[in-house]
Amino acid sequence: MKKLLQLLLILSLGILHAHAQSQQGKIKGQLTDSTSREAMPAATVVLLNAKDSSVASTSMTDTKGNFEITNIPNGAYRLYVSFLGYKPVNKLIQINTDHQQLTLGNIPMVRKGVTLNTVEIVDEKPPIVVKKDTLEFNADAFKTRENAVVEDLLKKLPGVTVDKDGAITAQGETVTKVLVDGKPFFGSDPKLATKNLPANIIDKVQLIDKKSDQAQFTGIDDGQTEKTINITIKKDKKKGMFGRATAGYGTDDRFGVSLSLNRFRENQQLSLLGGGNNVNNMGYTQQDQMSFSSAGGGGGRGGGRGGGGMRMMVQGLGGSSNNAGITRNWNTGLNFNQDFGKNLVVNGSYFFNDTKLNVEQKTARQTFTVDSLKNPNTNYDNNNSSSLTDNSNNRFSARVEYTIDSLHSLIFSPTYSLTNGNSYSVTQNVSLLNNLNDTINKGITYNDGQGNSQNIGGSLLFRKKFKKVGRTLSANFSYSNSNNQQQNFNKSSITYFNPDSVVTFNQRNDINTDSWNEGVNVTYTEPVGKDRYVEANYGITKYNSKSTKYTYDYDGGKGDYNILNDSLSNAFTNNTVNQQAGLSLRTNKLKYDYSFGLNVLFNDLDNMTHSFRTGKDSLIRQHTVNFSPQASFNYMFAKNKRLRINYNGSTQQPSVQQLAPVPDNSNPLYVQLGNPDLKPTFNNSLNVNYNQFNNITFRGMFASLSGSYAVNRIINATTLDPKTGKQTVKPINVNGYFNIRGMVHNSIPLSKTPGQNLNTGTTVSYSRDVVASNNVISYTNTLQLSQSANVNYMYKELFDVSLGGSVNYNATSYTQKTASTLSDTRYLDYNINTDFNINLPLGFMIGTDVTCTMSRGRQAGYNLTSTMWNANVSKYVFPKKQGLIKVQGFDLLKQYISVSRSVSDNYIQDTQSNVLQQYFMISFTYFLNKFGGNNGKMGDKGPRMMNFPGGRGGGFRQRGGF
Numbered sequence: 001m002k003k004l005l006q007l008l009l010i011l012s013l014g015i016l017h018a019h020a021q022s023q024q025g026k027i028k029g030q031l032t033d034s035t036s037r038e039a040m041p042a043a044t045v046v047l048l049n050a051k052d053s054s055v056a057s058t059s060m061t062d063t064k065g066n067f068e069i070t071n072i073p074n075g076a077y078r079l080y081v082s083f084l085g086y087k088p089v090n091k092l093i094q095i096n097t098d099h100q101q102l103t104l105g106n107i108p109m110v111r112k113g114v115t116l117n118t119v120e121i122v123d124e125k126p127p128i129v130v131k132k133d134t135l136e137f138n139a140d141a142f143k144t145r146e147n148a149v150v151e152d153l154l155k156k157l158p159g160v161t162v163d164k165d166g167a168i169t170a171q172g173e174t175v176t177k178v179l180v181d182g183k184p185f186f187g188s189d190p191k192l193a194t195k196n197l198p199a200n201i202i203d204k205v206q207l208i209d210k211k212s213d214q215a216q217f218t219g220i221d222d223g224q225t226e227k228t229i230n231i232t233i234k235k236d237k238k239k240g241m242f243g244r245a246t247a248g249y250g251t252d253d254r255f256g257v258s259l260s261l262n263r264f265r266e267n268q269q270l271s272l273l274g275g276g277n278n279v280n281n282m283g284y285t286q287q288d289q290m291s292f293s294s295a296g297g298g299g300g301r302g303g304g305r306g307g308g309g310m311r312m313m314v315q316g317l318g319g320s321s322n323n324a325g326i327t328r329n330w331n332t333g334l335n336f337n338q339d340f341g342k343n344l345v346v347n348g349s350y351f352f353n354d355t356k357l358n359v360e361q362k363t364a365r366q367t368f369t370v371d372s373l374k375n376p377n378t379n380y381d382n383n384n385s386s387s388l389t390d391n392s393n394n395r396f397s398a399r400v401e402y403t404i405d406s407l408h409s410l411i412f413s414p415t416y417s418l419t420n421g422n423s424y425s426v427t428q429n430v431s432l433l434n435n436l437n438d439t440i441n442k443g444i445t446y447n448d449g450q451g452n453s454q455n456i457g458g459s460l461l462f463r464k465k466f467k468k469v470g471r472t473l474s475a476n477f478s479y480s481n482s483n484n485q486q487q488n489f490n491k492s493s494i495t496y497f498n499p500d501s502v503v504t505f506n507q508r509n510d511i512n513t514d515s516w517n518e519g520v521n522v523t524y525t526e527p528v529g530k531d532r533y534v535e536a537n538y539g540i541t542k543y544n545s546k547s548t549k550y551t552y553d554y555d556g557g558k559g560d561y562n563i564l565n566d567s568l569s570n571a572f573t574n575n576t577v578n579q580q581a582g583l584s585l586r587t588n589k590l591k592y593d594y595s596f597g598l599n600v601l602f603n604d605l606d607n608m609t610h611s612f613r614t615g616k617d618s619l620i621r622q623h624t625v626n627f628s629p630q631a632s633f634n635y636m637f638a639k640n641k642r643l644r645i646n647y648n649g650s651t652q653q654p655s656v657q658q659l660a661p662v663p664d665n666s667n668p669l670y671v672q673l674g675n676p677d678l679k680p681t682f683n684n685s686l687n688v689n690y691n692q693f694n695n696i697t698f699r700g701m702f703a704s705l706s707g708s709y710a711v712n713r714i715i716n717a718t719t720l721d722p723k724t725g726k727q728t729v730k731p732i733n734v735n736g737y738f739n740i741r742g743m744v745h746n747s748i749p750l751s752k753t754p755g756q757n758l759n760t761g762t763t764v765s766y767s768r769d770v771v772a773s774n775n776v777i778s779y780t781n782t783l784q785l786s787q788s789a790n791v792n793y794m795y796k797e798l799f800d801v802s803l804g805g806s807v808n809y810n811a812t813s814y815t816q817k818t819a820s821t822l823s824d825t826r827y828l829d830y831n832i833n834t835d836f837n838i839n840l841p842l843g844f845m846i847g848t849d850v851t852c853t854m855s856r857g858r859q860a861g862y863n864l865t866s867t868m869w870n871a872n873v874s875k876y877v878f879p880k881k882q883g884l885i886k887v888q889g890f891d892l893l894k895q896y897i898s899v900s901r902s903v904s905d906n907y908i909q910d911t912q913s914n915v916l917q918q919y920f921m922i923s924f925t926y927f928l929n930k931f932g933g934n935n936g937k938m939g940d941k942g943p944r945m946m947n948f949p950g951g952r953g954g955g956f957r958q959r960g961g962f
Contacts, residue, residue, distance in 0.1 A: 045081050048079075147200075149197060153199040168229070179230040181232055196271075243262050269335070278326070332352050369720045408464050421450070451486030486509070511550075549569055596630070600625065601628055632644070649685075673729065681714055708738065715734055803833075845876075852865070890916070892918065899911070
């Protein structure tokens with residue numbers, strides 16, 4: 001009875017509480033820009049008591065500009081809405097019995113600023129604006145040199161770094177895509193935008209954690225994000241023609257020419273690029289380049305198909321593998337963007353490049369092995385090699401987005417590439433045993449190959465919204481086809497000393513690989529409350545590939561390759577069906593959102609191998625099931641502080657080259673086998689990111705912690721014959737791999753002027769990998785520490801300077817020790833760089849940059865110091881500075897070298913490569929800037945006059961602009 005009374009009391013209190021809650025008021029609305037009608041996220045909404053202006057409640061708008069204030073007692077209030085750069089909004093609010101819930105609807109916010117005849121008073125534009133998923137920089141607040149490009153502007157932004165080759169890192173993450181006004185610019189190559197578009201046309205630079213098209217549509221995070229930069233063009237620069245053309249010639253027949261021409265309209269972008277040089281200046285990211293070996297190429301860690309057995313992890317002096325060798329390239333491209341009304345947006349780009357690379361290298365490799373009796377061995381291989389490769393690549397990509405109506409849309413994204421290549425290499429090798437005095441083999445190998453590769457693919461995404469908010473249906477169809485044809489000649493002569501013998505090869509390999517896949521993924525979302533959604537998805541993808549290899553030995557009597565080597569020839573077919581079904585739930589709150597779900601992955605694989613030697617077929621079938629949980633959590637402490645946590649599981653299929661059981665003897669001392677029994681790898685990854693940025697002080701901190709481990713990871717199992725020095729590698733599945741990585745980046749302002757920052761980066765990573773050597777499983781433990789810092793400073797229009805440096809420490813230990821203490825490695829790389837430019841009277845400028853890199857802890861002869869000192873003198877010509885004459889000197893001290901270290905599986909390899917030697921060049925550049933004024937005519941309207949008190953923007957702007 002007592003328990004019954006307690007229960008009735010609780011129920012009564014609950015009813016009273018619910019009744020009291022029902023008497024509380026509620027206010028909701030949406031904030032938008034009065035001009036653009038765009039939603040205004042992260043705006044501050046304050047409810048004040050009308051009597052004394054004390055704060056009754058606060059709120060913040062979400063990504064769509066919506067806000068809601070609940071549990072408001074009856075009374076008189078004043079709603080105050082503020083947003084930087086906009087006039088505040090004041091509304092009197094009355095909550096009473098008749099008006100418990102107020103829906104204010106759309107509340108437009110008006111930008112500050114009034115017009116007085118011909119002079120426009122411009123409101124103070126903040127240099128930096130923090131939004132939920134975006135960090136936005138006002139480009140005018142970050143001063144750059146005259147005629148600078150976007151890349152120069154990015155170097156001024158806090159939290160952003162650009163390396164010597166143009167690779168961009170923002171908030172510690174690599175930028176994979178650059179958009180122009182939200183549209184692709186030459187597909188997915190960031191360098192083509194940052195190295196060609198001028199900085200003075202840029203209005204804003206936005207750093208975005210871009211979600212996939214699917215996630216943007218459904219609102220449910222699928223964990224697929226990429227760090228993206230969107231650069232918006234100033235309104236007065238959206239109608240005009242601009243660009244530059246450069247031609248230069250120097251000593252040793254060095255040359256460089258380039259052209260960038262852009263025509264922009266309100267609804268159209270048209271860009272033409274072209275150029276060529278033989279001074280290692282790529283200006284773009286190489287894609288779809290062919291690699292050559294008798295098995296058709298491949299590469300990568302665990303790929304087991306790197307040409308000649310080299311799997312390089314370059315950590316070279318100068319910071320990039322592009323510094324090794326001498327490159328000559330020609331390129332041209334066209335990019336097109338057009339808005340055909342409000343419903344159709346078309347983007348397309350074509351790019352062609354022809355690249356010839358000449359590399360000369362000497363390498364020293366230590367290979368550690370332990371046999372089944374735990375007897376240690378260390379082999380030393382010293383190679384001298386030279387190679388010449390020539391690749392020409394055509395690539396096309398497009399994106400067509402069609403909005404059928406307010407509820408239906410289509411996105412079609414086709415791609416195509418065609419690559420032709422040829423390669424010639426010569427390698428001389430000497431192998432020594434433990435005591436460095438016992439030669440076990442020496443020889444020379446010639447490889448000569450030519451081939452072509454064609455890839456065609458695309459996706460079609462259909463999206464449908466229902467009238468019920470949050471209910472959506474989408475279907476993504478995908479297709480791709482790849483065909484690779486190669487003909488390779490391999491001629492080798494190896495002398496073995498234990499026992500004495502000479503082995504020669506003279507073979508031709510004809511390889512053809514044809515692979516294709518098609519798939520569909522269907523996703524449905526359904527709201528299950530005002531802020532909760534459930535997502536169901538199902539996808540199926542079919543993979544098919546056929547690979548044939550015919551190896552012919554040379555017939556000296558007939559002078560032709562006409563003897564079929566059936567032990568090195570076969571036909572291989574792979575058919576795989578992947579199915580995925582999943583269910584996830586997402587909850588959206590004002591300050592946080594989270595989602596969690598589970599995917600089930602089914603994989604059915606059939607491998608058919610036909611042996612020319614036996615004439616028989618062998619079939620291997622596999623069926624695997626993996627469970628892939630996915631979860632994400634995002635929390636916004638304030639509009640400038642955010643935490644993101646994401647877990648994801650994914651499956652990676654073995655490549656055709658890894659599966660095909662055909663020996664690759666393009667390097668007879670490093671023979672590579674395939675393994676048709678390979679299982680797909682299942683990867684688990686967890687990422688935690690915390691960002692905070694103060695848009696008043698310009699100070700920011702970006703931290704991340706990530707970890708991953710793999711099931712059925714694919715590695716190369718190595719077998720080494722200590723008598724002959726011959727290695728045989730075969731990909732296998734192993735468990736035991738994991739890695740952990742922590743990173744903290746800080747941006748510290750040096751003054752109140754934007755762009756003058758101290759950027760620091762600290763990275764710590766630890767990983768364990770599996771090594772299979774001579775049937776013995778062991779582990780490698782690798783610790784990597786990195787500390788970097790760089791400073792940018794600009795004094796008015798007189799000079800600008802940047803100074804940076806980094807220290808990188810790497811320590812690798814092996815659980816299975818060898819007799820040599822060299823099996824554990826520790827080495828350091830130091831880097832110091834500076835860049836200084838000064839403006840002189842009469843249009844003269846002087847610039848210089850120095851990069852010094854020191855390598856320590858390597859083998860004898862590879863602990864080197866490299867210093868690259870470049871300098872230039874230039875002068876503007878013509879009345880409006882349309883022309884620039886420049887005299888440049890490269891590697892003035894003649895001390896530039898390239899050294900790299902590769903640590904992988906059971907070996908350590910140091911490599912020194914040839915580099916571009918000292919040269920001098922004179923060049924001329926012409927700048928084109930023709931923009932439309934208010935009357936729509938083309939032509940310059942005179943210089944823009946801006947005043948930035950304290951570097952924060954604001955002031956007066958002369959009407960008419962540029």
